[in-house]
Amino acid sequence: MIIDSHCHLASNQFKGDLEEVLERAKLNKISKLISIGTDLEDSKKCVNISNKYHNVFATVGVHPCSVTDISDTDWLQKISELSNSLNVVAIGEIGLDFFHSAPNGWDEKSYRNKQKEFFIKQLELASALNLNVVVHQRDKGEQCWKEIKEIIAPFKGKLRAVFHCFTHSWEAAKPLIDDGHLISFTGVVTFKNATLIQECVTQCPLDSFMVETDSPYLAPIPFRGKRCEPMHVRSTTEFIANLRDSSIEEISEHTSKNADSFFKFERIKL
Numbered sequence: 001m002i003i004d005s006h007c008h009l010a011s012n013q014f015k016g017d018l019e020e021v022l023e024r025a026k027l028n029k030i031s032k033l034i035s036i037g038t039d040l041e042d043s044k045k046c047v048n049i050s051n052k053y054h055n056v057f058a059t060v061g062v063h064p065c066s067v068t069d070i071s072d073t074d075w076l077q078k079i080s081e082l083s084n085s086l087n088v089v090a091i092g093e094i095g096l097d098f099f100h101s102a103p104n105g106w107d108e109k110s111y112r113n114k115q116k117e118f119f120i121k122q123l124e125l126a127s128a129l130n131l132n133v134v135v136h137q138r139d140k141g142e143q144c145w146k147e148i149k150e151i152i153a154p155f156k157g158k159l160r161a162v163f164h165c166f167t168h169s170w171e172a173a174k175p176l177i178d179d180g181h182l183i184s185f186t187g188v189v190t191f192k193n194a195t196l197i198q199e200c201v202t203q204c205p206l207d208s209f210m211v212e213t214d215s216p217y218l219a220p221i222p223f224r225g226k227r228c229e230p231m232h233v234r235s236t237t238e239f240i241a242n243l244r245d246s247s248i249e250e251i252s253e254h255t256s257k258n259a260d261s262f263f264k265f266e267r268i269k270l
């Protein structure tokens with residue numbers, strides 16, 4: 001049994017066939033799916049999906065690329081209220097994105113400041129609610145990564161973060177893992193040019209990582225370029241098992257255990 005720790009089931013790309021997508025996940029022995037919220041509306045949809053399907057859980061939060069779309073002054077209160085829903089297992093996805101340029105009407109500096117403000121406020125909220133956080137980070141260089149680490153440092157011991165779609169080296173991962181955080185691998189690890197990530201996969205301890213699809217994006221090889229869906233987390237897990245000279249059973253067992261302790265499912269249903 002494998003847990004897809006990060007998928008976007010509220011995406012329009014799943015609108016037409018969500019039932020079939022979930023059925024295929026089940027046939028591929030995907031035991032739990034975490035549907036990740038990216039703004040207020042999307043988070044609400046994730047909560048609704050998690051209430052409808054017993055093996056789907058939700059996170060709620062504002063993604064760094066969505067911060068300029070939020071006009072509600074009480075957005076944080078709204079996230080807080082949504083987080084009270086039964087199947088919400090973390091705040092996310094939150095973080096910083098310096099890869100995409102500022103949208104129309106925003107200069108780079110104020111856009112980044114807005115992202116930081118949202119990131120910090122949601123970290124504080126998660127810490128107050130005793131929830132962990134799903135962290136997004138993307139950049140053309142290293143600045144974003146540097147700032148994420150600075151922002152998250154004071155929260156050590158108060159919450160755990162999962163650095164989703166991890167694409168850095170093992171040297172970059174190690175201090176985070178030492179601070180109690182997790183990293184998570186998508187289908188990107190299966191790509192031919194992903195040697196840095198593959199090296200990280202072979203070195204990180206079994207209790208330090210999870211697996212995910214980030215579907216509908218980032219389908220692993222051999223599905224690259226197609227719509228990704230939760231069942232594809234099996235290919236990624238298999239690939240990781242091969243790289244580590246391990247079995248898919250062993251990797252599934254440990255990544256599921258890590259997800260269990262991170263998302264604290266036992267508080268909810270089952």
Ligand SMILES: [Zn+2]
Nearest residue numbers: 006036093214
């Ligand atoms: Zn995502």
